[in-house]
Amino acid sequence: MNAALLWRREIILVRGREPEKALQRLKNAGIDLFDIKKVQKDAVTFCVSGKQARKVFAFYPKTWYNKAERGGYEFSSLKKKGIGEAIGRAEKRIGLIAGAAAFLLMTAFCDKLVFDVRYSGDPAACALAESVVKTYGVKTWARFDEKRSDEIAAKILSLDGVSYASVTKRGTVVYVEARRSSFSSDSAVRGDMKAKHTGTVKSVTALRGTKACAEGQRVTEGDVLVTATTFTGDGEGKKTIPATVSARVEIACVYEAAVCAENAAEAIEIVKFSLSFDEARLYAFSDGVRDIVFDSCLADDRGDGTFFVKAEYSVTETVNF
Numbered sequence: 522m523n524a525a526l527l528w529r530r531e532i533i534l535v536r537g538r539e540p541e542k543a544l545q546r547l548k549n550a551g552i553d554l555f556d557i558k559k560v561q562k563d564a565v566t567f568c569v570s571g572k573q574a575r576k577v578f579a580f581y582p583k584t585w586y587n588k589a590e591r592g593g594y595e596f597s598s599l600k601k602k603g604i605g606e607a608i609g610r611a612e613k614r615i616g617l618i619a620g621a622a623a624f625l626l627m628t629a630f631c632d633k634l635v636f637d638v639r640y641s642g643d644p645a646a647c648a649l650a651e652s653v654v655k656t657y658g659v660k661t662w663a664r665f666d667e668k669r670s671d672e673i674a675a676k677i678l679s680l681d682g683v684s685y686a687s688v689t690k691r692g693t694v695v696y697v698e699a700r701r702s703s704f705s706s707d708s709a710v711r712g713d714m715k716a717k718h719t720g721t722v723k724s725v726t727a728l729r730g731t732k733a734c735a736e737g738q739r740v741t742e743g744d745v746l747v748t749a750t751t752f753t754g755d756g757e758g759k760k761t762i763p764a765t766v767s768a769r770v771e772i773a774c775v776y777e778a779a780v781c782a783e784n785a786a787e788a789i790e791i792v793k794f795s796l797s798f799d800e801a802r803l804y805a806f807s808d809g810v811r812d813i814v815f816d817s818c819l820a821d822d823r824g825d826g827t828f829f830v831k832a833e834y835s836v837t838e839t840v841n842f
Contacts, residue, residue: 529571531601532556535581537594540565543581552576566599574598633664636693642685642700645728645767650677650686650699665690680726701728701767701842714747714766714840716740720774723835728842730766746770747840767841773816776832785820788828793818796832 535543540563544554556568569577581596638659640647653676659665670688677686677699685700714730719741722734730747734740751764776796782788797813818832 529601530555530568531571531574532566532568532599533574533577534560534564534566534597534599535594536561536564536597538563540594543594543596547577547580550576550580571601633666634693635659635661635663635665635690635695637661638695638697640697640699642698646683646686646699646701647697649680649683649728650697653677653680654688654695654697659695665695710840711749711765713745713749714768714770714838716742716744716746716770716772717838718742718772718774718836720772720836722746723771723773724769725771726769726842728767729764730768731764732768734770740772746838765841769837769839769842771835771837773833773835776830776834778830779823780820780828780830781826782820782828783826785822785828788820788830789818789832792830792832796834 537543540559544557544565544567548554552569552573554567554569556566558566560566577596581594638654638661640651642650654673657669657673657676659673667690670690674686674688677683677688677697683699683701685698687696687698689696713733720739722736722738722740724736725732725734725746727747729751731750731752733745733748740746747766747768747770749764749766750761753760753762776792778792778795780788780791782791793815814835816833816835818830818834821829821831823829
């Protein structure tokens with residue numbers, strides 16, 4: 522086989538009246554024709570090298586006056602063969618495969634990236650959530666492991682005042698939703714948050730307002746726990762502005778009383794019932810006392826049916842929380 526044909530060849534069909542005349546014209550023009558086959562009365566196929574195929578279509582372009590039904594000759598390419606053609610097809614396939622692989626790799630890589638972090642829910646709770654999210658390194662252009670979504674959400678939910686939290690990633694955006702408990706009264710309570718109990722502060726959460734006490738501090742009934750103010754600006758431009766307090770304070774209290782009872786268990790039950798009833802009544806007429814939690818309750822028999830009872834318990838006071 523001719524070397525040129527071995528590298529790249531093209532099979533062409535010519536259709537028209539006496540197609541042999543068209544082939545003779547090509548031969549006269551110096552175009553080498555191979556494997557000439559008459560497939561129909563008015564149709565012949567032949568093979569030429571890849572370079573000479575362009576000359577064939579230059580002699581007989583695809584125009585209206587070359588239509589077979591108008592007495593002309595129609596030339597059409599049936600198939601391209603040869604080593605060069607096979608390599609060209611392989612190169613195209615390799616290019617497509619490489620492009621697809623690069624696209625998949627880029628998609629997989631970018632899918633782990635964070636292009637934006639969006640917060641929704643309560644503004645105060647979102648501010649708390651943002652501080653947690655940043656500690657986990659979640660920020661623009663950082664990589665994000667979706668397996669840690671539940672861990673981050675659990676950490677946000679553990680914050681004082683947060684009642685709901687979720688962290689999800691859709692595409693390249695991380696969505697963080699955080700909400701706090703609703704107000705315990707229909708309208709917000711104004712003014713400073715003041716203690717309703719005497720005891721030791723265990724924890725303070727101020728979503729709005731400024732803390733006036735700290736953990737471990739001793740407070741008495743009526744002391745200001747959170748002021749109805751907040752700050753804006755920095756440095757010399759820092760200003761104090763009014764704010765509606767939204768806070769929660771847990772206080773450890775101690776109650777001691779002499780109780781008449783038949784036994785120690787009854788004395789303890791009497792004290793617990795009395796304290797729970799007082800707290801329930803206080804909660805009914807104010808926005809701010811939650812459930813009572815007993816840490817310990819001991820009764821000392823003093824004789825004559827009298828018991829000295831010491832109860833240690835915690836209460837959580839809230840305002841607009």
